[in-house]
Amino acid sequence: MPASPEQNDPRVYLAAxxxxxxxxxxxxxxxxxxxxxxxxxxxxxxxxxxxxHPPVQTTGLSVWSGVALVALGVAVNLYAVFRHVTLTRELASGSWVPGQISKGAVALAVVLAIVGVAMAGYLVFLR
Structure with missing residues (x-):
């Protein structure tokens, strides 16, 4: 199945x-x-x-939460590469279906919302 003229438009690939x-x-x-x-x-x-001054007692939570954020960033970058290659192939073959929800974007938003709630709880209870 040949690609439609809209899919051969360079603006579609530049948007991707x-x-x-x-x-x-x-x-x-x-x-x-x-x-x-x-x-x-x-x-x-x-x-x-x-x-x-007396030494500051730390729980080590900043190190682990920082490492978790770095790991999340690496996962986002790997997902971005996978999704971009998949989308470019779908556009080239003409099999791309418009209107699909980005599951990766929704998953990232949910994870970041959970992290935000956990951070807010930590700040409130640790005063």
């Missing part, structure tokens, strides 16, 4: 590439924030240990 790059940007953002969160516990220990 923009979407791919947005996913990559999201994954890199998650990885960067995860790195900062993981290093924040180290920063607190360093500033609390000097000049006669």
């Amino acid at each position: 590439e923009r979407t791919f790059l947005a996913w990559i940007r999201t994954g890199l953002g998650l990885m960067g924030i995860g790195f900062a969160v993981a290093r924040f516990g180290l920063f607190l220990r360093e500033i609390g240990g000097g000049s006669g």
